[in-house]
Amino acid sequence: MVHAQTLADPVLQVEHRTRYSEAHNTMQTPTFEQLALPLLPSLYSHAFWLSRNHAEAEDLVQETISKSLRAFDSFQSGTNFKAWIFRILRNTFLTSRTGIAASRTVFLEDHLDLLETSDDSPTPEDHLIRLDNQAAVNEALDQLQPPLREVLLLCDVEEMKYKDIALVLDVPIGTVMSRLARARRALLQLLQTQLRKTL
Amino acid sequence: MTQTIQDTDHLQPNDLSAFIDGELSAADARDVQQHLETCHRCALRVVTMTQLKAATARAGERFAPSPDALARLAAQLRPQAPKQSQQTARVIPLRPSFRPIAAWAALAAAILLAISLIGWREVRRSNALAAELLDQHLATLSSGSTPQVISTDRHTVKPWFQGRLPFSFNLPEPDALPPDTTLRGANLVYLEGQPAALLIFSIHRHEASVFLTPRTSSFTISSQSTRSGFTVRSTTAAELRLMAVSDVNPTELNALVTALAKVQ
Numbered sequence: 389m390v391h392a393q394t395l396a397d398p399v400l401q402v403e404h405r406t407r408y409s410e411a412h413n414t415m416q417t418p419t420f421e422q423l424a425l426p427l428l429p430s431l432y433s434h435a436f437w438l439s440r441n442h443a444e445a446e447d448l449v450q451e452t453i454s455k456s457l458r459a460f461d462s463f464q465s466g467t468n469f470k471a472w473i474f475r476i477l478r479n480t481f482l483t484s485r486t487g488i489a490a491s492r493t494v495f496l497e498d499h500l501d502l503l504e505t506s507d508d509s510p511t512p513e514d515h516l517i518r519l520d521n522q523a524a525v526n527e528a529l530d531q532l533q534p535p536l537r538e539v540l541l542l543c544d545v546e547e548m549k550y551k552d553i554a555l556v557l558d559v560p561i562g563t564v565m566s567r568l569a570r571a572r573r574a575l576l577q578l579l580q581t582q583l584r585k586t587l
Numbered sequence: 588m589t590q591t592i593q594d595t596d597h598l599q600p601n602d603l604s605a606f607i608d609g610e611l612s613a614a615d616a617r618d619v620q621q622h623l624e625t626c627h628r629c630a631l632r633v634v635t636m637t638q639l640k641a642a643t644a645r646a647g648e649r650f651a652p653s654p655d656a657l658a659r660l661a662a663q664l665r666p667q668a669p670k671q672s673q674q675t676a677r678v679i680p681l682r683p684s685f686r687p688i689a690a691w692a693a694l695a696a697a698i699l700l701a702i703s704l705i706g707w708r709e710v711r712r713s714n715a716l717a718a719e720l721l722d723q724h725l726a727t728l729s730s731g732s733t734p735q736v737i738s739t740d741r742h743t744v745k746p747w748f749q750g751r752l753p754f755s756f757n758l759p760e761p762d763a764l765p766p767d768t769t770l771r772g773a774n775l776v777y778l779e780g781q782p783a784a785l786l787i788f789s790i791h792r793h794e795a796s797v798f799l800t801p802r803t804s805s806f807t808i809s810s811q812s813t814r815s816g817f818t819v820r821s822t823t824a825a826e827l828r829l830m831a832v833s834d835v836n837p838t839e840l841n842a843l844v845t846a847l848a849k850v851q
Contacts, residue, residue: 421664428660432652446656453663522780525642526649543608544640545647550610568608569600572639 417465420457427470430546431477437541438481438534448484452477471552474542478556490534528578536571543568598622598629607636634726641722644715645779716779716808717819723776724796724817724832727787734772734787744773748784751775754801756784756827757850765842767791788843795833795840797847802828811837824848 431452435445456463456476463472481487529537542553554561598606598619605611606619623630652660727734736747741758748755758770767790774785776798784799808821808830818837821830822844831844 424664425661428657429651432656432660433648433650436650437647442650442653442656445650446652446660449660450663453660457664522642522645522777525639526646529643529646540643541647544643550605550608565601565605565610569604572604572636573600575639575643576635 420460423469424453424456424473427473430470431473434474434541434546435477435481437537438478439484439486441486444484444486448477448480452480455480468552468555470546471548471555474546474548474556475558524579524582525575528575528582531578532571532575536567536574539564539567540571540575597626598632603629603632603636607633607640638722638726641715641719645719648715717812717814719778720796720798720808720819720830720832721814721817723778723785723798724794727774727785727796728794735774737772739770741770744770744786747773748775752782752784754799754826756799758786759846759850763850764788764846765790765839768839768843768846786847790833790835790839790843793833793835795831795835795843797843798830798832800828800830802826820844822848824851827851 428449431449432445435448435452436442439445439448452473456473459476463469529540532540539553539557542548542556543550548556550561550564553564557564559567602611602615602619606616611619623633736744738744739761741761745756745758752775761770764770769789771787771789771794773787776783776785778798778800781800786797786799788795788797802823802825808819810821812819817832817834818840819830819832820837820840821828823829824847829844829847831840833840
């Protein structure tokens with residue numbers, strides 16, 4: 389009843405229509421450019437971590453953009469665009485010359501399960517590590533095995549949820565979880581080794 | 588997962604990671620929180636892992652694209668763009684000056700874009716810095732952590748920093764501080780890899796952390812914000828930047844920051 393009255397009022401009708409069309413506009417699917425532009429610094433930074441080379445990082449992002457532009461029709465709006473485009477970036481890297489060379493040595497997933505890091509998380513000695521020493525953490529992250537570093541970057545730097553990381557890496561969520569725990573453990577071990585050297 | 592948390596005495600590594608990443612279900616997170624209230628060892632592990640996560644985020648953000656590279660990549664986002672400009676150039680062949688204008692316009696657009704992206708990055712950095720301040724503040728609150736200098740005497744605290752910091756600061760007389768506000772001690776800390784003085788105050792029964800850095804440091808942070816229920820306040824005085832974090836009410840935190848700013 390109230391609703392009918394409201395709509396009978398011509399002024400309110402106009403307002404109603406304006407509001408409706410505003411809502412309609414914001415519901416329009418964002419363009420590729422709108423989605424990708426804010427991610428450029430992240431894509432570049434991640435590409436650099438994968439390839440460890442600035443020129444190559446730019447090439448990788450260029451190629452990622454053209455691939456994802458072509459495949460944009462297959463992107464389902466409402467799903468996570470960042471995970472989708474990071475997955476394309478990762479596959480672009482793995483099929484690049486550096487990526488193929490790397491996968492022969494360190495990026496091979498089978499290798500990863502053989503990498504033994506002990507299972508326990510921080511021990512009392514870990515609290516002696518100066519985590520406020522940023523230079524030490526930078527060095528440790530540089531030394532970390534690439535597959536472990538990759539998952540850590542997606543989680544801590546790109547702030548992706550586990551389910552999105554699982555999508556990027558094409559592994560189950562459980563694997564993301566255990567790999568992250570292992571990556572953090574390995575990072576602490578590297579920091580500990582550094583500490584012992586300086587003492 | 589609930590089972591592993593309840594069945595064993597301490598947090599499993601996977602659960603610890605998932606907890607600091609905010610990936611546990613509400614029920615599991617509650618179980619972990621309950622355990623942390625009684626287990627000092629696991630609480631310390633959580634603090635360590637949270638600091639490690641923040642440090643990893645900073646270490647991972649080192650490699651930003653140059654403005655040139657960013658502009659080139661942004662230009663690539665519009666597939667039709669190069670085609671359109673070619674067409675326009677062909678349609679108006681009698682105005683050779685058009686091309687330079689278009690080039691300048693494109694350059695201007697690229698510069699504006701780079702600036703806006705830098706702005707966006709700054710916002711993100713400012714959030715990262717606020718998170719770092721809060722982490723440091725929580726670390727000083729955690730039981731078992733003692734300040735490197737424990738003293739209420741400004742004549743002890745200030746000289747302790749000599750030779751440890753590349754700058755100097757002043758501390759007010761105790762009676763120039765707001766009521767029921769006491770200096771507890773100080774720490775030397777690092778913010779985004781740069782040394783800073785951390786002064787620990789108690790206001791009534793609340794703790795407040797005040798960070799002092801040179802004004803020239805490239806920190807970007809909004810003058811007042813709240814984060815997880817804590818107030819973060821930032822101001823500059825003379826050559827210094829003061830940043831304060833506490834759960835005390837914002838007016839009293841402001842009073843402390845003002846008293847400190849006044850003597851610089």
